[in-house]
Amino acid sequence: MPDYTNTSEPVIQVRSVIKSFGDQRVLDGIDLDVMPGEIMVVMGGSGCGKSTLLRHMIGSIVPDSGSVKLFGREITTLSEQEMNEIRKKFGILFQSGALINSLTVGENVALPLREHTHLDEKTIEIMIKIKLELVSLRIHADKMPAQLSGGMKKRAGLARAIALDPQILFYDEPSAGLDPVTSAQIDQLIIDLTRKLHVTSVVVTHEMDSAFSIADRMCMLDKGKVLKIGMRQEFETLRDTPAENLTSDQDKLIRQFLRGDADGPLSRRKADSDYEEDLLRV
Numbered sequence: 001m002p003d004y005t006n007t008s009e010p011v012i013q014v015r016s017v018i019k020s021f022g023d024q025r026v027l028d029g030i031d032l033d034v035m036p037g038e039i040m041v042v043m044g045g046s047g048c049g050k051s052t053l054l055r056h057m058i059g060s061i062v063p064d065s066g067s068v069k070l071f072g073r074e075i076t077t078l079s080e081q082e083m084n085e086i087r088k089k090f091g092i093l094f095q096s097g098a099l100i101n102s103l104t105v106g107e108n109v110a111l112p113l114r115e116h117t118h119l120d121e122k123t124i125e126i127m128i129k130i131k132l133e134l135v136s137l138r139i140h141a142d143k144m145p146a147q148l149s150g151g152m153k154k155r156a157g158l159a160r161a162i163a164l165d166p167q168i169l170f171y172d173e174p175s176a177g178l179d180p181v182t183s184a185q186i187d188q189l190i191i192d193l194t195r196k197l198h199v200t201s202v203v204v205t206h207e208m209d210s211a212f213s214i215a216d217r218m219c220m221l222d223k224g225k226v227l228k229i230g231m232r233q234e235f236e237t238l239r240d241t242p243a244e245n246l247t248s249d250q251d252k253l254i255r256q257f258l259r260g261d262a263d264g265p266l267s268r269r270k271a272d273s274d275y276e277e278d279l280l281r282v
């Protein structure tokens, strides 16, 4: 468990980020610090802006206004070339694993090493073995992606994400589409890699079991705003408090989301807005 009491600077600092697509404001003034060595889980309902926030952190989207700093450096104003240099310092696990289907698992892991380093072939071979061993896929190095299960694809994607010894690992819905056991294995792998490799991890998910098992801290988004950031234990307490003991509507809403309850302020709000939309359509 990382120590937040020290005075270290955040690895990622998001300030007042606003982003609209057309006339839809997707991020509406986001502030978030991610500290060295922690696992920060960003959660929230479908369409609340989680992936969009992640894409701002990896420099693939530029905000309309606001600031995003990685390692203390503003990335929103960097050229593509400067951004590519920073990209070497982080790894990303996309939802599908995003492997190249025409290459073997080993070749997929080798790709970033061939592209971004001057290591000789023998060293690259050794690196591939080390990375695949970390995700328990060493004996599958010669398989093609089509021969892998969903969970194995995620692990292969993870081996590729750690190929360049990144300082930050980003995950978008790492356990989506996996059975509960495979999903729990990926969660454990995220924890192990974060601790073993001393990286900082940002995990976007709406799977609450997974969120609670891996998070050091959690950030809950709703309609493009941060509803709450806190230690995992604070969210656990909120989840386990009886609704009648909560006074703030916001806490009740967060509690419903954390518990996955069918009834509560979240569903009433959804029903109300559907009704309004329905009336406006007439």
Ligand SMILES: Nc1ncnc2c1ncn2[C@@H]1O[C@H](COP(=O)(O)OP(=O)(O)OP(=O)(O)O)[C@@H](O)[C@H]1O
Residues within 6 Å of the ligand: 021, 026, 044, 045, 046, 047, 048, 049, 050, 051, 052, 053, 206
């Ligand atoms: N490139 C884009 N162009 C237009 N609209 C976009 C774009 N990217 C995202 N959006 C919209 O922004 C909103 C938030 O999308 P985002 O993918 O960030 O949600 P999310 O929280 O990751 O949802 P999910 O849990 O379903 O993955 C959605 O309404 C989506 O349609």
Ligand SMILES: [Mg+2]
Residues within 6 Å of the ligand: 050, 051, 052, 172
């Ligand atoms: Mg998403």
